[in-house]
Amino acid sequence: MTDVLPDARAARPPEPATDRALRRAGRRGRASDRYPLPVVARVTLSDVARQAGVSLATASRALNGSSNRTVQPALRERVVAAAAELRYAPDANAQAMARGATTSVGLVVHDIADPYFSTIAAAVTRAADRVGLHVTLASTQNEADREIELVALMQRLRARAVIVAGGRLADPDREERLRAALLDLQAGGASVALVGQPLDGVDSVVIDNAGGARDLALALWGLGYRRAAILGGPTDRLTAQNRRDGFVTAWAGAGGRIDPADVVHGAFTWEGGAEAMTTLLRTRPRPEVVFAANDVMALGALSAARALGVRVPEDVAVAGFDDIATLRDVVPGLTTVRIPLDEAGEAAAELALTPRGDEVRATEIRTEVVLRDSTPPRG
Amino acid sequence: MTDVLPDARAARPPEPATDRALRRAGRRGRASDRYPLPVVARVTLSDVARQAGVSLATASRALNGSSNRTVQPALRERVVAAAAELRYAPDANAQAMARGATTSVGLVVHDIADPYFSTIAAAVTRAADRVGLHVTLASTQNEADREIELVALMQRLRARAVIVAGGRLADPDREERLRAALLDLQAGGASVALVGQPLDGVDSVVIDNAGGARDLALALWGLGYRRAAILGGPTDRLTAQNRRDGFVTAWAGAGGRIDPADVVHGAFTWEGGAEAMTTLLRTRPRPEVVFAANDVMALGALSAARALGVRVPEDVAVAGFDDIATLRDVVPGLTTVRIPLDEAGEAAAELALTPRGDEVRATEIRTEVVLRDSTPPRG
DNA sequence: TTGTAGGCGTTATCAG
């Protein structure tokens, strides 16, 4: 009665995965293991193969079958059943090693809570999803030096594509180090895309910050504003610099003048905007209009103004930059410069997920002034 | 003259990594390889060891040295120098395999562009960062079934901890499958934490949605509102359900009444809120106050109201839920229920990154009503 | 079609 055992191979001694797991658990933890994993039995492909009574190779082909899928339906079913029964989940790290490629897309941002970055992140996630990749998120927490570290992290992770959404720095030394890290990444076979300003040798989605700021300045001038001040964002961020300069230059071109003292710098955050606005309102003659280098700063500025009893827009008009989605429908609306961030994110993903030739590619993203109630026409 | 070669081992035939890389590049790509990697030479620890004239083991100890760091300074320096020269970056996947543990924290959200989730994500990222881990982000794009898939993804990735921020579903079948997936994860040694509602057998950060909605209802009642309607969010999301029910129950308790017909459902998105508000304003007697199940919907509702020529708060008052940061300082402010999302995210990370005993843990997050201008006292 | 065996890059055990 051989039918008791459907297959002779099934009679092999069980030798369950638990042994291996226990062995492993016995290892001494590393110093960096602040959070040791408990003792667990991980089921491997070998377990599945044994349970199904087939070789490792067959199990592999049946489950994660490569292009030439050549496993008899009957066997395949047995394997699939065994996998299900054992609740087998392939180890992506092992697969990455064996295949020589991960399925991970790295995304480096400054602050994921900032709508600017979270909008980009959503687009990148969507795009990665479409092609069966997943995203590894890293945030600099607004510390310039961390950007390079995080790019290096992505290299260690062997991310297949890396998108750096941060925007370049005004510091040439740091820039060079970042560039070196990105080139290493590319040398390692990853494709890289930047969002913001371009950088030599790397694909990028270029956002026309200067142009947007210029257009905004002209629009405000056209509305009748003459005395402007700027909440200028961080001094070391090129994005902020471009917006400031674009605005100042256009203002001057129109016949106005913005004194350097009327440019107050601060972090690209709510707090940064609030502080800068407070400084501005306390120490200088009140301007007619304040241009904040991004919407989040503009929000902080609104709050600061209110705290000081200064009404917007009656006492001072305020404009921002980015047109973050959550602010589009509040009343009174915030005048700003719209960046189609979804497009930017998609474009970055497109660049990063598409093989490139020899030439460095750049996708341009146009900006558009959106006038709302925070900057009414000025008699 | 042996001093030409500093070390006899250095005389080994070079046999550079390039060969290996080229060999690998020759492999046929898999069907799923929509984006094949170019031919590249990845430098490995062996290359570093050879270059430094030491064994693989020594190189490993010198660079990624485990607890018992026992390598002579001289050798260590040689290795470090070689690594720098070769621009060596350890392969995290290989390390994960060898060490039996990754450094990855999985985070599952519905939509990273939603401030609710991006705020949580920021907190989780910060917490992970503090302990030297990185986060892998996955987004369901608001598709209920994807949540389970993504949990499975995290298992394949061997995430060391997984945080599911989605909020439970009203569908018991799906819930059971999700629970099974989470238990698998835990069985695999990962720790798991939920944000929103609890689930049997899994740690969770519980947000008091019903209580918040109740408090809001009572506050609005106290302001003099008597006819209320609800933009109820998705019917299959427990978070939405709890908020709706909490509001309705409290309203009834106060002596009011909300007809089921006055609860219009929609997605937890801007569009969902806009559509639901439009339906509400078009097809029913206008309520005095509209409670949107979250702030993002409330925003959509504001926009819809304006589009229909209905003024807020003069013609209809509006309240939301979440108190997302970007909305805190707009004028007129949106009445809402504040959830300390940073705290929730931190708490989730704390649960997920901290070894737990046998008991299932639950951290409670309190909510707080924030009355603003969108719901002025009603004569 | 299926199985055997070698390799992916690193860590860790165990002798020297």
Add this chain to the structure above:
DNA sequence: CTGATAACGCCTACAA
């Protein structure tokens, strides 16, 4: 203190 060498889990020529 250092060096072979065996895992880790999986994939894939190559052989059967």
